[in-house]
Amino acid sequence: MRKINxxxxxxxxxxxxxxxxxxxxxxxxxYKLADDKILAKKRMEAYGIPCAKTYAIVDKVGSxxxxxxxxxxxxxxxxxxxxxxxxEGILILKKSQEGIWFNGEDMISTDEVVLHxxxxxxxxxxxxxxxxxxxxxxxxxxxxxxxxxxxGVADIRVILYQEKIALAMLRLPTEQSDGKANLHxxxxxxxxDIESGKMTHGFDGKNYHEAHPDSKAQIxxxxxxxxxxxxxxxxxxxxxxxxxxxxxxxxxxxYKGPLIMEVNVRPGLGIQMVNKKGLKPILNEIANLQx
Amino acid sequence: MKSKQSKTGIRVASLLMVTLACxxxxxxxxxxWFQKGSQEAEKNFQVTYSFDYKSPSNDAFQIKAFxxxxxxxxxxxxxxNDFQQGQYTRNNLEENTLGxxxxxxxxxxxxxxxxxxxxxxxxxxxxxDSLMYTDILDPFSSHVLPSEYIESNTEPIYDVAEEIxxxxxxxNNMLQAIYDFVDKIPSTSQKELTTALGALKxxxxxxxxxxxxxxxxxxxxxxxxxxxxxxxxxxxTKRTSHLWAEVLILNTWVPFDALNGHFARIxxxxxEVYKGDxxxxxxxxxxxxxxxYIIAEQHPNLGIFESFNMFHIAKATGLSEQMLSLMIxxxxxxxxxxxxxxxxxxxxxxxxxxxxxxxxFTTTGLVxxxxxxxxxxxIISLMHYPxxxxxxxxxxxxxxxxxxxxxxxxxxxxxxxxxxxxxASNLTFFPIVILTISAExxxxxxxxxGVGQSTRILFQTMLVTLFCYVIVQSQMIFLLIMNFxxxxxxxxxxxxxxxxxxxxxxxxxxxxxxxxS
Numbered sequence: 001m002r003k004i005n006x007x008x009x010x011x012x013x014x015x016x017x018x019x020x021x022x023x024x025x026x027x028x029x030x031y032k033l034a035d036d037k038i039l040a041k042k043r044m045e046a047y048g049i050p051c052a053k054t055y056a057i058v059d060k061v062g063s064x065x066x067x068x069x070x071x072x073x074x075x076x077x078x079x080x081x082x083x084x085x086x087x088e089g090i091l092i093l094k095k096s097q098e099g100i101w102f103n104g105e106d107m108i109s110t111d112e113v114v115l116h117x118x119x120x121x122x123x124x125x126x127x128x129x130x131x132x133x134x135x136x137x138x139x140x141x142x143x144x145x146x147x148x149x150x151x152g153v154a155d156i157r158v159i160l161y162q163e164k165i166a167l168a169m170l171r172l173p174t175e176q177s178d179g180k181a182n183l184h185x186x187x188x189x190x191x192x193d194i195e196s197g198k199m200t201h202g203f204d205g206k207n208y209h210e211a212h213p214d215s216k217a218q219i220x221x222x223x224x225x226x227x228x229x230x231x232x233x234x235x236x237x238x239x240x241x242x243x244x245x246x247x248x249x250x251x252x253x254x255y256k257g258p259l260i261m262e263v264n265v266r267p268g269l270g271i272q273m274v275n276k277k278g279l280k281p282i283l284n285e286i287a288n289l290q291x
Numbered sequence: 292m293k294s295k296q297s298k299t300g301i302r303v304a305s306l307l308m309v310t311l312a313c314x315x316x317x318x319x320x321x322x323x324w325f326q327k328g329s330q331e332a333e334k335n336f337q338v339t340y341s342f343d344y345k346s347p348s349n350d351a352f353q354i355k356a357f358x359x360x361x362x363x364x365x366x367x368x369x370x371x372n373d374f375q376q377g378q379y380t381r382n383n384l385e386e387n388t389l390g391x392x393x394x395x396x397x398x399x400x401x402x403x404x405x406x407x408x409x410x411x412x413x414x415x416x417x418x419x420d421s422l423m424y425t426d427i428l429d430p431f432s433s434h435v436l437p438s439e440y441i442e443s444n445t446e447p448i449y450d451v452a453e454e455i456x457x458x459x460x461x462x463n464n465m466l467q468a469i470y471d472f473v474d475k476i477p478s479t480s481q482k483e484l485t486t487a488l489g490a491l492k493x494x495x496x497x498x499x500x501x502x503x504x505x506x507x508x509x510x511x512x513x514x515x516x517x518x519x520x521x522x523x524x525x526x527x528t529k530r531t532s533h534l535w536a537e538v539l540i541l542n543t544w545v546p547f548d549a550l551n552g553h554f555a556r557i558x559x560x561x562x563e564v565y566k567g568d569x570x571x572x573x574x575x576x577x578x579x580x581x582x583x584y585i586i587a588e589q590h591p592n593l594g595i596f597e598s599f600n601m602f603h604i605a606k607a608t609g610l611s612e613q614m615l616s617l618m619i620x621x622x623x624x625x626x627x628x629x630x631x632x633x634x635x636x637x638x639x640x641x642x643x644x645x646x647x648x649x650x651x652f653t654t655t656g657l658v659x660x661x662x663x664x665x666x667x668x669x670i671i672s673l674m675h676y677p678x679x680x681x682x683x684x685x686x687x688x689x690x691x692x693x694x695x696x697x698x699x700x701x702x703x704x705x706x707x708x709x710x711x712x713x714x715a716s717n718l719t720f721f722p723i724v725i726l727t728i729s730a731e732x733x734x735x736x737x738x739x740x741g742v743g744q745s746t747r748i749l750f751q752t753m754l755v756t757l758f759c760y761v762i763v764q765s766q767m768i769f770l771l772i773m774n775f776x777x778x779x780x781x782x783x784x785x786x787x788x789x790x791x792x793x794x795x796x797x798x799x800x801x802x803x804x805x806x807x808s
Binding site for chain 1: 633636682684685686739790791792793794795796799800802803804
């Protein structure tokens with residue numbers, strides 16, 4: 001019984017997240033500013049928030065060949081559906097020294113790229129509704145996390161309420177997640193102590209770890225690089241979006257430092273488990289500060 | 292500020308809906324307007340005896356017709372006699388009431404219109420199986436004597452009766468045997484008078500021949516019986532009256548109508564007019580005469596609250612009760628699904644799939660339905676993989692899968708037809724479109740989150756479906772929603788409350804719970 005009360009007082013459930021925070025804090029018409037990657041990018045660019053450079057926006061099947069020609073000057077690209085979810089439909093392309101495009105280990109032909117862009121526009125990744133394709137700079141992951149794990153791209157999720165930081169976590173890929181940092185795809189979430197910017201435990205969805213399960217590198221107590229920049233970048237983003245409850249995803253680029261990758265209106269609640277910390281008292285405290 | 296306003300709004304709306312629903316339900320209950328099922332409600336008719344006559348001379352003439360009276364199963368009211376040219380008397384005879392219209396003046400053409408209202412109810416008698424033939428015979432009754440058209444003492448009738456007597460001893464069995472014997476005689480619609488013997492010899496008869504034969508066999512066996520005359524009430528104008536039989540069983544006259552298949556039963560639209568082998572209408576020979584019975588159904592004038600009842604709406608509109616009840620059960624089931632999702636934290640394929648599937652299970656049967664549902668879902672979701680590999684777009688992919696579902700249904704129907712499995716045809720009740728969308732979703736979850744997760748969701752969907760099935764099958768809930776369609780307001784309020792409920796889902800207690808342990 002004591003345990004149930006403890007859970008009830010500390011942890012935020014989906015019902016309360018939606019009714020108590022997402023709905024009253026965010027106007028429905030503003031959701032698309034976060035849900036639509038192109039709208040989010042445009043807003044970030046307008047306010048000078050660091051993010052990956054936009055190379056092209058393709059919204060018509062007819063303009064694909066022209067767009068593809070103009071993209072040939074770049075060495076690496078990320079193609080994303082503007083309204084995709086869960087990382088679906090994202091294509092990372094890199095040019096070899098001979099000038100041939102590769103997707104990972106596989107060569108990819110112009111036809112295949114054109115088909116992928118057409119699929120995005122025709123709504124293959126957005127539940128049937130027509131969509132736009134966003135082509136942007138391909139992030140080069142900073143080597144600051146290489147001491148823990150070398151493959152894939154790490155990202156940092158920060159949840160903000162009323163422009164105050166509530167919780168944060170670092171997501172790292174594992175062998176099991178195949179380079180992806182998403183928690184339910186096998187990535188590992190690492191809690192962050194916001195005051196000190198130090199990592200706490202790693203959480204793989206079942207167990208807590210003090211070291212990375214593959215590399216065995218120490219996690220607990222390790223500093224998050226660029227922590228102050230990450231904090232100020234999160235706060236800047238929150239102040240420039242009309243969303244009072246949101247999650248921001250940050251990656252650290254080798255050359256540009258922390259960049260905003262995505263803004264999320266309904267950030268997941270698993271972050272509480274990663275941090276072993278419920279959101280409720282934190283959000284209540286922020287709400288009280290506002291009064 | 293904003294959240295405070297929305298709270299007042301939702302409270303006022305909820306309170307209003309609850310009050311409205313409770314007042315309406317309370318008012319209905321207080322008046323006893325609760326139907327325990329779709330029992331054949333009383334029907335009301337207005338009947339007019341319409342007589343046209345022409346008297347070519349100045350001689351006196353008479354027209355006589357039996358008049359119905361109220362009894363325990365029929366109520367006669369609002370008599371109205373429209374007859375200006377002569378004298379009318381109403382005579383109470385031993386068993387019947389006779390109306391007599393008499394006149395003597397020369398008239399070109401005249402009319403009599405005798406009108407009354409009827410409301411009748413169906414009565415079904417149970418004849419105790421322990422009752423013996425000897426318990427119902429009465430050789431001293433006047434109702435076992437032969438009469439002009441009921442020749443119960445003749446040889447052919449005697450042969451039939453003896454055959455029945457030799458093979459039966461229980462009263463119920465014996466009456467059933469007599470009934471069956473009469474029932475087997477081919478029916479005709481001839482209007483001429485047929486005697487009991489005539490019906491037997493010609494081996495065909497209309498109502499009057501069959502009723503007389505039934506009575507004649509009973510009387511031959513010393514069972515008191517009589518014919519009974521009246522009208523079958525339907526919205527029409529006609530000249531045919533009807534005759535059936537009655538048997539005296541333990542001081543009760545029990546009706547039998549072998550022509551229309553009523554064994555110890557009289558339907559609500561039978562108007563009893565006279566007892567005994569009489570003529571409905573008689574008249575002097577010196578007039579030209581024509582007659583009609585004009586029958587009009589009267590629709591009861593119910594108040595707003597009394598008629599706001601799905602049984603009533605079904606009857607008045609001709610829609611099926613089952614369809615109407617399922618219509619109301621849809622939001623009922625959806626609320627249940629919402630509770631399972633938002634309070635328990637279960638995952639289901641879609642909000643409406645469980646309730647729709649549960650409804651289709653009522654026709655397919657639970658076990659057969661479940662097996663075929665899962666089979667269709669899995670087989671169709673297999674179609675997803677090659678199309679994913681080929682990169683087929685979403686909407687065209689759905690069309691392919693829909694074709695697959697329909698084709699699979701037809702194959703199952705076809706197999707059922709070839710193997711003579713009647714259950715297979717019930718499969719067509721599956722909500723095909725929803726099933727297709729679910730199959731697609733199922734397949735996508737298998738791809739994105741693995742077989743384990745998709746199986747878990749499928750299992751939870753089936754569990755919720757099972758609960759929905761219990762609701763859909765419940766007789767109590769059927770009666771509640773049929774009598775009180777305003778209960779939808781309560782469902783809406785419950786859903787509104789659920790929509791503002793911020794408690795942790797039960798599954799979330801588990802999810803967060805073990806962090807502490």
